[in-house]
Amino acid sequence: VNRKVTVAVDAMGGDYAPISIVQGAYLAAEELGDKVALILVGNRDKITDCIQTSRLESPPFEIEHAPEEVLMEEKPTEALRRKKASSIAVTSRLHKCGDADAILSAGNTGAVVASALLTLGRLEGVLRPAIATSIPTEKGVTTVLDMGANPECKPANLLQFGVMGSIYESYIHSKENPRIGLLSIGQEATKGNDLILAAHRLFSESNLNFVGNIEGQDILKGAVDVVVTDGFVGNVILKFTGSILDFLNSLALRHIKRDIFAKLGILLLKSALRSIKRTLDYTEYGGAPLLGVNGVCIICHGSSSPKAISSGIKVAYRMVIDEVNDHIKKRLISDGYMFAAVAPGSLKNSTGKQK
Amino acid sequence: VNRKVTVAVDAMGGDYAPISIVQGAYLAAEELGDKVALILVGNRDKITDCIQTSRLESPPFEIEHAPEEVLMEEKPTEALRRKKASSIAVTSRLHKCGDADAILSAGNTGAVVASALLTLGRLEGVLRPAIATSIPTEKGVTTVLDMGANPECKPANLLQFGVMGSIYESYIHSKENPRIGLLSIGQEATKGNDLILAAHRLFSESNLNFVGNIEGQDILKGAVDVVVTDGFVGNVILKFTGSILDFLNSLALRHIKRDIFAKLGILLLKSALRSIKRTLDYTEYGGAPLLGVNGVCIICHGSSSPKAISSGIKVAYRMVIDEVNDHIKKRLISDGYMFAAVAPGSLKNSTGKQK
Numbered sequence: 001v002n003r004k005v006t007v008a009v010d011a012m013g014g015d016y017a018p019i020s021i022v023q024g025a026y027l028a029a030e031e032l033g034d035k036v037a038l039i040l041v042g043n044r045d046k047i048t049d050c051i052q053t054s055r056l057e058s059p060p061f062e063i064e065h066a067p068e069e070v071l072m073e074e075k076p077t078e079a080l081r082r083k084k085a086s087s088i089a090v091t092s093r094l095h096k097c098g099d100a101d102a103i104l105s106a107g108n109t110g111a112v113v114a115s116a117l118l119t120l121g122r123l124e125g126v127l128r129p130a131i132a133t134s135i136p137t138e139k140g141v142t143t144v145l146d147m148g149a150n151p152e153c154k155p156a157n158l159l160q161f162g163v164m165g166s167i168y169e170s171y172i173h174s175k176e177n178p179r180i181g182l183l184s185i186g187q188e189a190t191k192g193n194d195l196i197l198a199a200h201r202l203f204s205e206s207n208l209n210f211v212g213n214i215e216g217q218d219i220l221k222g223a224v225d226v227v228v229t230d231g232f233v234g235n236v237i238l239k240f241t242g243s244i245l246d247f248l249n250s251l252a253l254r255h256i257k258r259d260i261f262a263k264l265g266i267l268l269l270k271s272a273l274r275s276i277k278r279t280l281d282y283t284e285y286g287g288a289p290l291l292g293v294n295g296v297c298i299i300c301h302g303s304s305s306p307k308a309i310s311s312g313i314k315v316a317y318r319m320v321i322d323e324v325n326d327h328i329k330k331r332l333i334s335d336g337y338m339f340a341a342v343a344p345g346s347l348k349n350s351t352g353k354q355k
Numbered sequence: 356v357n358r359k360v361t362v363a364v365d366a367m368g369g370d371y372a373p374i375s376i377v378q379g380a381y382l383a384a385e386e387l388g389d390k391v392a393l394i395l396v397g398n399r400d401k402i403t404d405c406i407q408t409s410r411l412e413s414p415p416f417e418i419e420h421a422p423e424e425v426l427m428e429e430k431p432t433e434a435l436r437r438k439k440a441s442s443i444a445v446t447s448r449l450h451k452c453g454d455a456d457a458i459l460s461a462g463n464t465g466a467v468v469a470s471a472l473l474t475l476g477r478l479e480g481v482l483r484p485a486i487a488t489s490i491p492t493e494k495g496v497t498t499v500l501d502m503g504a505n506p507e508c509k510p511a512n513l514l515q516f517g518v519m520g521s522i523y524e525s526y527i528h529s530k531e532n533p534r535i536g537l538l539s540i541g542q543e544a545t546k547g548n549d550l551i552l553a554a555h556r557l558f559s560e561s562n563l564n565f566v567g568n569i570e571g572q573d574i575l576k577g578a579v580d581v582v583v584t585d586g587f588v589g590n591v592i593l594k595f596t597g598s599i600l601d602f603l604n605s606l607a608l609r610h611i612k613r614d615i616f617a618k619l620g621i622l623l624l625k626s627a628l629r630s631i632k633r634t635l636d637y638t639e640y641g642g643a644p645l646l647g648v649n650g651v652c653i654i655c656h657g658s659s660s661p662k663a664i665s666s667g668i669k670v671a672y673r674m675v676i677d678e679v680n681d682h683i684k685k686r687l688i689s690d691g692y693m694f695a696a697v698a699p700g701s702l703k704n705s706t707g708k709q710k
Contacts, residue, residue: 216594239571247575265623272617
């Protein structure tokens with residue numbers, strides 16, 4: 001497929017906006033060339049300023065002016081109601097009206113999710129969209145979802161997360177028939193909380209490549225390609241993971257300060273440590289898609305580097321080109337998941353109880 | 356207080372039983388001297404064998420023969436029903452009849468919890484016992500509960516975990532008025548799932564030193580002294596944490612193999628790395644008590660070293676000497692938590708809704 005993909009990028013979102021976003025756009029344009037057209041959405045003066053002070057060449061993007069900004073600490077729905085001309089809202093509307101094929105933001109995650117949901121709506125058959133984050137493991141990359149869009153889930157939501165994650169993983173990370181694991185506290189089907197016990201039954205009856213429950217230690221081992229969990233557990237784990245490097249750093253400082261050999265050792269290790277850190281930095285793996293909305297919405301971490309923004313734009317491009325949403329829709333319809341979700345009484349397990 | 360504390364230790368539980376348990380008992384006896392009397396419960400021949408092949412001196416403990424063993428992979432309740440003479444069951448009975456003041460096991464956690472609950476019962480006023488695990492943080496030690504005894508919790512359970520954790524932390528880690536945090540996905544009282552939203556209200560109305568919600572990244576920072584969460588989330592995090600070192604190791608190997616300077620650096624770092632690893636190894640912090648049972652029950656990790664067993668015995672000793680259970684009972688009664696838990700309608704917030 002040789003179509004050109006237009007990505008609308010929120011230039012005002014994130015801790016280092018707009019400079020990090022602008023530089024990310026340059027990077028992406030360099031790598032993807034003619035394949036993408038970029039629209040940077042935000043305060044025109046600030047974006048132009050960035051280009052001039054950074055002495056960058058003629059920008060490889062259009063600018064769509066949006067005078068307002070949703071701040072990181074603002075309440076999502078309130079902010080969106082008050083700021084109709086915020087960069088997040090304008091970005092979503094560009095997608096809705098067809099001027100963009102995909103959107104990306106490193107801003108207030110709650111506001112990006114709410115704006116995408118309100119403006120674009122859900123994909124046909126999807127009960128609840130979910131954020132899918134890819135993290136490094138011993139074996140490569142594993143995608144975990146939901147990473148925080150749904151703190152409270154029903155079993156059918158988890159089943160749909162499995163379907164969406166599986167399709168995403170097979171197209172974006174080119175894995176054939178991805179292995180799906182349900183995060184629990186024991187491998188047996190009888191282990192877990194009420195949500196997981198019920199979800200386990202749904203997964204077992206599905207034709208997904210479901211390997212069963214996995215436990216906390218299996219995530220980083222790379223035991224499965226897709227880890228399904230609710231948005232509460234997913235968010236706690238994501239944030240916990242983000243704090244591990246700081247913790248190890250502080251620990252290392254405490255132990256190494258007293259030891260001259262150790263200090264020398266650290267110097268020699270410097271370049272290896274840098275590449276380890278880079279591997280651990282999940283922003284390197286591109287943005288996290290909000291799967292299940294009627295469009296392509298990529299969420300980047302607030303502290304995203306230009307590299308991370310550029311990776312996110314590439315994920316957006318791949319999602320459009322590979323028509324991931326169409327595949328999700330078809331799969332949900334063909335497998336009857338959307339109906340199963342609405343009427344769980346029609347599943348084998350439930351009817352089996354009647355004698 | 357100069358009383359002698361008798362600890363009954365399950366000699367057959369854990370991956371390295373009985374040798375690791377026997378050596379742990381020697382270590383503890385050396386450190387605690389006359390303060391403790393130890394009873395090792397298990398197969399008399401195997402224990403005696405251990406002593407002889409290790410060429411240890413006259414054992415500082417009694418042996419209570421228990422001919423059966425609960426295996427690590429057995430189903431807890433089934434195994435306990437079939438094996439009345441298992442080392443886990445006999446250990447609990449020794450405590451129940453008063454021959455021991457505390458018990459410890461590194462065996463099948465589910466079986467240890469079930470056996471303690473069935474044999475000893477719950478402490479007056481406690482709705483559900485919880486496993487409290489202390490982990491290293493940037494600032495020292497933080498206790499997280501529940502670590503897996505209750506995959507499904509009610510708000511009142513979490514409140515009681517806060518009470519028990521607070522008292523445990525103040526006596527065992529000598530912290531005055533420990534700060535309690537509720538693990539959630541945002542600091543605001545409005546962030547979380549249904550369970551956490553309701554629990555937040557109960558904590559806010561309590562007279563505990565409740566600092567509010569904390570997030571995943573706050574645990575290792577040591578932002579609070581006690582982290583309250585349900586047994587599902589707690590267990591996932593505990594197991595996830597246990598896998599981090601392996602992951603970093605595999606990552607380091609991959610990056611360092613190619614780099615001669617890095618290899619040399621690692622050699623120089625060896626002793627510092629060892630002490631970092633020791634700090635990270637949560638078994639060094641002693642066993643995890645099952646708080647809320649009518650007795651003192653310490654759960655050790657299956658892979659416990661002799662050092663970890665000895666630390667666990669010291670925790671058992673402290674819990675008895677400091678009368679932690681009495682303090683929990685008194686606090687629950689004086690603060691009316693037990694009644695609040697049964698009749699949440701009597702709390703301010705609920706009645707406040709009526710106009």
